[in-house]
Amino acid sequence: MSQSLDDMYREIILDHFRxxxxxxxxxxxxxxxxxxxPSCGDEISLQVEMDKGVLKDVHVNCRGCAISVASGSMLAxxxxxxxxxxxxxxxxxxxxxxxxxxxxxxxxxxxxxALKGVRQFPVRVKCALLAWVTLVEGMxxxxxxxxxxxxxxxxxxxxxx
Amino acid sequence: xxxxxxxxxxxxIISIVGKPMGLDxxxxxxxxxxxxxxxxxxxxxxxxxxxxxxxxxxxxxxxLDYYRKSNANIHRGLHAxxxxxxxxxxxxxxxxxxxxxxxxxxxxxxxxxATESINLVAYTWGETNIGEGDEIVITxxxxxxxxxxxxxxxxxxxxxxxxxxxxxxxxxxxxSIEDIITSRTKLVALSHMSNVLGTIxxxxxxxxxxxxxxAVVLADGAxxxxxxxxxxxxxxxxxxxxxxxxMLGPTGVGVLWGRRALLEAMPPxxxxxxxxxxxxxxxxxxxxxxxxxxxxxxxxADVVAFDAAxxxxxxxxxxxxxxxxxxxxxxxxxxxxxxxxxxxxxxxEPEQRGGAISxxxxxxxxxxxxxxxxxxxxxxxxxxxCAQPLVRxxxxxxxxxxxxxxxxxxxxxxxxxxxxxxxxxYFGV
Ligand SMILES: Cc1ncc(COP(=O)(O)O)c(C=O)c1O
Numbered sequence: 001m002s003q004s005l006d007d008m009y010r011e012i013i014l015d016h017f018r019x020x021x022x023x024x025x026x027x028x029x030x031x032x033x034x035x036x037x038p039s040c041g042d043e044i045s046l047q048v049e050m051d052k053g054v055l056k057d058v059h060v061n062c063r064g065c066a067i068s069v070a071s072g073s074m075l076a077x078x079x080x081x082x083x084x085x086x087x088x089x090x091x092x093x094x095x096x097x098x099x100x101x102x103x104x105x106x107x108x109x110x111x112x113x114a115l116k117g118v119r120q121f122p123v124r125v126k127c128a129l130l131a132w133v134t135l136v137e138g139m140x141x142x143x144x145x146x147x148x149x150x151x152x153x154x155x156x157x158x159x160x161x
Numbered sequence: 162x163x164x165x166x167x168x169x170x171x172x173x174i175i176s177i178v179g180k181p182m183g184l185d186x187x188x189x190x191x192x193x194x195x196x197x198x199x200x201x202x203x204x205x206x207x208x209x210x211x212x213x214x215x216x217x218x219x220x221x222x223x224x225l226d227y228y229r230k231s232n233a234n235i236h237r238g239l240h241a242x243x244x245x246x247x248x249x250x251x252x253x254x255x256x257x258x259x260x261x262x263x264x265x266x267x268x269x270x271x272x273x274x275a276t277e278s279i280n281l282v283a284y285t286w287g288e289t290n291i292g293e294g295d296e297i298v299i300t301x302x303x304x305x306x307x308x309x310x311x312x313x314x315x316x317x318x319x320x321x322x323x324x325x326x327x328x329x330x331x332x333x334x335x336x337s338i339e340d341i342i343t344s345r346t347k348l349v350a351l352s353h354m355s356n357v358l359g360t361i362x363x364x365x366x367x368x369x370x371x372x373x374x375x376a377v378v379l380a381d382g383a384x385x386x387x388x389x390x391x392x393x394x395x396x397x398x399x400x401x402x403x404x405x406x407x408m409l410g411p412t413g414v415g416v417l418w419g420r421r422a423l424l425e426a427m428p429p430x431x432x433x434x435x436x437x438x439x440x441x442x443x444x445x446x447x448x449x450x451x452x453x454x455x456x457x458x459x460x461x462a463d464v465v466a467f468d469a470a471x472x473x474x475x476x477x478x479x480x481x482x483x484x485x486x487x488x489x490x491x492x493x494x495x496x497x498x499x500x501x502x503x504x505x506x507x508x509x510e511p512e513q514r515g516g517a518i519s520x521x522x523x524x525x526x527x528x529x530x531x532x533x534x535x536x537x538x539x540x541x542x543x544x545x546x547c548a549q550p551l552v553r554x555x556x557x558x559x560x561x562x563x564x565x566x567x568x569x570x571x572x573x574x575x576x577x578x579x580x581x582x583x584x585x586x587y588f589g590v
Contacts, residue, residue, distance in 0.1 A: 038549065040558075
């Protein structure tokens with residue numbers, strides 16, 4: 001098998017893809033946020049339960065490629081107990097890692113480190129970012145008391161930076 | 162028996178009148194230099210001809226030859242090279258006219274591609290013939306090239322855009338055609354062959370209804386012209402659009418054919434040199450067909466090289482091309498259907514479809530399919546294929562598409578199927 005293919009589809013990624021975390025719909029959620037990349041056809045819906053300023057639980061429903069599903073699953077695994085600012089910071093670190101702007105991967109990243117290989121496939125970066133951008137957008141709106149629901153896309157260069 | 166010289170000088174017995182002959186694919190492959198280009202360490206298996214075809218050596222050489230020996234601007238100079246370039250360019254026009262059944266070469270307009278051909282009609286014929294409340298009828302299986310121009314025209318003119326649906330099997334659903342095409346219908350614009358489903362439209366039935374209501378019919382032949390015999394003298398459409406690059410020719414060349422009376426009544430598309438006869442500050446007279454629609458310096462070299470592509474296809478015989486693809490499509494559908502999970506979109510009957518075969522796997526996204534196959538040197542396309550509304554109608558977010566041409570054989574299909582089986586193991590589904 002070619003080297004770069006295995007770089008992108010690492011075993012950890014395939015594991016998240018086969019059994020995504022955060023599959024269970026939430027009973028009490030205060031945030032719903034959708035992301036969609038029309039050109040790929042990837043769609044993601046997030047439900048978030050916030051409690052005292054921290055993210056208590058998240059449900060990720062992603063219809064997309066292995067990378068977007070795995071990234072959403074890793075998100076579900078890493079964001080619990082974090083405040084908006086912490087989630088935003090983590091999403092920014094993921095973005096920088098995927099864009100090759102930073103190669104420093106903090107230990108707390110855990111499985112997320114496996115997304116590094118996506119860098120070699122620039123067209124797939126937007127797939128790995130979709131869940132993160134969708135979550136940050138939903139949380140930002142919630143914090144700002146904005147109840148409008150717009151679908152966000154990482155095919156928009158203004159979104160992915 | 163027709164015996165002709167192939168364009169690259171080999172003598173080939175290519176067809177026995179009335180009975181299609183199998184193509185000598187091994188020999189054809191050797192005419193396409195790119196096919197020996199290793200991709201990710203593998204032999205290239207090119208299954209993306211619906212996006213663009215590869216080019217035979219004769220076409221590549223024709224581009225070089227043109228720049229080496231004939232380059233000049235056309236219709237303008239009085240020197241020998243200008244005459245040579247003009248003659249080569251006009252020779253292709255006559256050849257195209259012949260290729261599509263022997264129409265009048267004045268009715269052949271060169272554009273940048275099928276997309277521009279359709280836009281030309283939308284902005285000239287459409288601008289003057291579509292008004293408020295008029296109906297434009299398309300189908301549910303249109304490429305964006307034959308969809309967006311009509312959506313925009315309908316918005317601009319407050320006209321009504323209607324759709325002929327497709328059945329669950331991917332055929333055009335004719336059951337309510339009499340309700341869809343009415344006396345208010347001014348235009349029926351539809352794909353001759355779908356780039357996603359492969360479906361061949363029942364043009365005769367649709368044209369019959371359209372004509373009864375006096376509607377003009379435009380067929381998007383981008384997928385049909387490269388893969389089957391097309392005779393515009395009998396087809397019954399009024400406009401026909403296609404692209405050189407999907408039929409062995411260079412990119413940047415398209416064709417619009419239109420009935421002379423329609424073309425003559427249409428205003429020009431672009432304005433500049435070549436499209437007019439006399440220019441004064443207060444009065445300009447338009448040039449004759451086809452020049453009225455070819456403002457500015459066209460893509461001369463690629464038009465000239467397109468001639469070699471047409472010759473190559475004629476040497477094979479379009480009936481033989483069609484027969485080869487029908488046979489290979491049948492084989493591909495059988496083989497793909499035998500792989501657990503793989504679901505084929507579109508008609509299953511090879512007689513009613515071309516060789517663009519869309520498929521999906523319930524657990525693997527088409528982009529993952531495509532990335533995996535690419536690692537094996539297999540080029541397919543994945544996504545919405547510039548037909549987002551159609552893919553949505555199919556209930557999919559995207560599909561994978563393998564598309565066939567004259568240089569593909571069963572070995573290519575076997576490589577695809579083997580790789581798909583390996584892929585399902587790889588992703589563990
Ligand atoms: C059915 C169909 N129509 C129109 C087009 C547009 O052709 P082009 O991109 O060459 O203008 C294509 C090709 O992508 C096609 O498949």
